[in-house]
Amino acid sequence: MVRVKDHLKISNKIFNSRLIVGTGKYKNFTECAKAIKASGAQIVTVAVRRVNIFDKKKPLLMDYIDPKKITYLPNTAGCFTSNEALRTLRLAREIGGWRLVKLEVLGDKKTLFPDMIETLKSTEVLTKEGFKVMVYCSDDPLMAKRLENVGAAAIMPLAAPIGSGLGILNQTNIKIIRSKTKLPLIIDAGLGQASDASIAMELGCDGVLINTAIAKANNPIKMAEAMKFAVIAGRKSFLSGRIKKYIYGKASSPKKGVI
Amino acid sequence: MKKINKVKIKINGKNRLIDPKMSLKTLLSLEKVPIEKVAVELNQNIIDKKKINQIKLKAKDKLEIVHFIGGG
Numbered sequence: 001m002v003r004v005k006d007h008l009k010i011s012n013k014i015f016n017s018r019l020i021v022g023t024g025k026y027k028n029f030t031e032c033a034k035a036i037k038a039s040g041a042q043i044v045t046v047a048v049r050r051v052n053i054f055d056k057k058k059p060l061l062m063d064y065i066d067p068k069k070i071t072y073l074p075n076t077a078g079c080f081t082s083n084e085a086l087r088t089l090r091l092a093r094e095i096g097g098w099r100l101v102k103l104e105v106l107g108d109k110k111t112l113f114p115d116m117i118e119t120l121k122s123t124e125v126l127t128k129e130g131f132k133v134m135v136y137c138s139d140d141p142l143m144a145k146r147l148e149n150v151g152a153a154a155i156m157p158l159a160a161p162i163g164s165g166l167g168i169l170n171q172t173n174i175k176i177i178r179s180k181t182k183l184p185l186i187i188d189a190g191l192g193q194a195s196d197a198s199i200a201m202e203l204g205c206d207g208v209l210i211n212t213a214i215a216k217a218n219n220p221i222k223m224a225e226a227m228k229f230a231v232i233a234g235r236k237s238f239l240s241g242r243i244k245k246y247i248y249g250k251a252s253s254p255k256k257g258v259i
Numbered sequence: 260m261k262k263i264n265k266v267k268i269k270i271n272g273k274n275r276l277i278d279p280k281m282s283l284k285t286l287l288s289l290e291k292v293p294i295e296k297v298a299v300e301l302n303q304n305i306i307d308k309k310k311i312n313q314i315k316l317k318a319k320d321k322l323e324i325v326h327f328i329g330g331g
Contacts, residue, residue, distance in 0.1 A: 022329075022330060022331035023328075023329035023330060023331075024329045024330040024331045025329070025331070026329060029329070032329060045330055045331055046327040046328065046329065046330050047327065047328050047329065047330025047331075048298075048325050048326070048327060048328075049325060049326070049328045049330075050271040050272070050323065050324065050325055051271065051292060051297055051324045051325060051326050053270060053271060053290050053292065053324065054273070056291055060293070060296060060326065061326075061327050061328055061329055062296050062326075062327065072327060074327065075330055075331065077330050077331055087300075087303075090305055091298040091300060091305060091323075091325050092298070092327075093298075094298035094299075094305050094306075094307075094308065095296065095297060095298045095325075095326065095327065096295070096296075162331065163331075189331075211331035212331065
């Protein structure tokens, strides 16, 4: 039997790391670049915004994180309508040919929950235009299936509201989504600490996307490293097949030969 | 001496006076915009960066120049 190396495959692209990190909320680009290195991530999310043409000395993300070495995943964070999201990703593609993108269409400013009607519409349009769309979505198994049906490249349900650090609020739904799709399933948003990432992986997810939990930790670089190991540990734990749960004790030492 | 009437355009939401019929390429190089790191939209249409030399700007044009920044 040929042993296949365990890797993350998104629309024919292969990644060794199952951790995707965001590049927002860091103190500066130096800290961000160090955290990415510590996390081992090969994909980072980036936002599309106006160039500051009046302050030309402002540092550029690309000067710190080389898009030739790390895959940039343009994101539509901050978009509240399908049209805004489409406009943003078409611009992202023009910057340098990016086709693998993250779609995020928000529906509510307070919770930052996704507007799934607009998200579904946008996924369909973008896919037809040749984009490979990784979709931020609610943890609704039916909606996840509909995204798959219109051609999503990856399903990315939230664990909890963006930036909340609450961890996975509905593990059952994530398990159901896992059982219904073969697409890459990546937990996006709401994780707070390394153990949350392990839980996501133990539920059978293919990866996790983390920004705030790393960038806003007291020590972002150390947390980035913790997340890296948590994802690896969770994945190995999932692949190993956990023991059944029992309500009574089962002795670990044999009874035979007891003195 | 003939007076050149400048024309008003908007770049990223801010007013800017430019010489009439200035090409988009000239404007971007005047503004020191790193073309390979940005995308440009003119009046809501995305511009093919290979064609910026052929595009002449006119009064009331609205330009959006975007790039990647840190984000989640």
